Amino acid sequence: MRGPRRRVGVGLLALAWIGVGCAGPIVETTDGFRHRKHEYRIAAPDGPGPAWQRVDLEGADLAFRRPGPGTISMQSRCGRPVAMPQLMARHLLIGVPERELVAAGPVQVDGLSGWGQTFDTVSRGVKVRLKTVTLVVRGCTFDWVLAAAGSFDSAEAAFDAWWGSTRLDPSYHAGASE
Numbered sequence: 001m002r003g004p005r006r007r008v009g010v011g012l013l014a015l016a017w018i019g020v021g022c023a024g025p026i027v028e029t030t031d032g033f034r035h036r037k038h039e040y041r042i043a044a045p046d047g048p049g050p051a052w053q054r055v056d057l058e059g060a061d062l063a064f065r066r067p068g069p070g071t072i073s074m075q076s077r078c079g080r081p082v083a084m085p086q087l088m089a090r091h092l093l094i095g096v097p098e099r100e101l102v103a104a105g106p107v108q109v110d111g112l113s114g115w116g117q118t119f120d121t122v123s124r125g126v127k128v129r130l131k132t133v134t135l136v137v138r139g140c141t142f143d144w145v146l147a148a149a150g151s152f153d154s155a156e157a158a159f160d161a162w163w164g165s166t167r168l169d170p171s172y173h174a175g176a177s178e
Contacts, residue, residue: 025037026061029041031043033062035061038076038078038140038142038169039168039169039171040076040142040166040167040168040169041166041167042062042074042162042165042166042167043165045064045072045158045159045161046161046162047157047158047161047162048154048157048158049066049070049154049155049158050066050067051066052064052072052158053065053066055071057073059075060073060074060075061073061074061076062074066155068148068149068150068151068152068155069148069149069150070146070147070148070149070152070155071145071147071148072144072145072146072147072155072158072159072162073144074142074143074144074145074163075142075143075145076140076141076142077140077141078139078140078141080139080141082139082140082141083136084115084136085113085115085134086115086134088115088136088141088143089117089132089134089143092117092132092143092145093117093119093130093132096119096121096130098121098122099119099130100119100120101117101118101119102118102120102129103116103117104116104117104118107133109133109142109164109166109168110166110172110173111173112135112137112168112172113135114133114134114136114142116131116132116133116134117132118130118131118132119131123149126149126150127149127150127152128148128149128152129147129148129149129152129155130145130146130147131146131148131156131159132144132145132146133163137168137172138171138172144159144162144166146159
């Protein structure tokens with residue numbers, strides 16, 4: 001059984017480091033962060049539990065980690081073929097073979113329709129919560145990812161507030177339907 005557990009651990013690590021393409025220049029602002037190229041703004045993560053520390057993860061625009069363990073990240077990529085958010089969200093779970101669906105359905109990101117999904121899995125005997133939010137708009141895909149082990153309620157609350165703080169450039173709202 002050691003092989004499948006190792007694959008789950010590797011899959012979770014890969015999930016925390018997902019993202020392809022254009023991890024762009026992030027500028028820290030007084031109220032959070034701004035991506036220069038994709039023109040979105042997002043607050044710094046906050047909420048109950050230990051403080052989130054910014055970390056560098058390959059392919060992520062922004063990533064934060066805190067003791068617990070918990071990792072949240074945000075990726076954006078534009079100019080590649082995209083599908084509906086429900087289909088694009090499936091890519092986020094590649095490499096996580098044994099998982100239990102907790103919830104999935106439409107979400108609103110800055111007033112635009114996206115897709116959220118939550119899964120539980122086990123890695124090295126520890127329950128892990130994987131939660132993702134995907135938005136596809138005007139040829140761009142935005143993904144937010146939470147990977148939290150053990151007691152994940154405060155990490156999940158902080159994650160929901162964090163991705164919910166995202167504000168897109170008004171041009172994404174004009175003719176947003178794909």
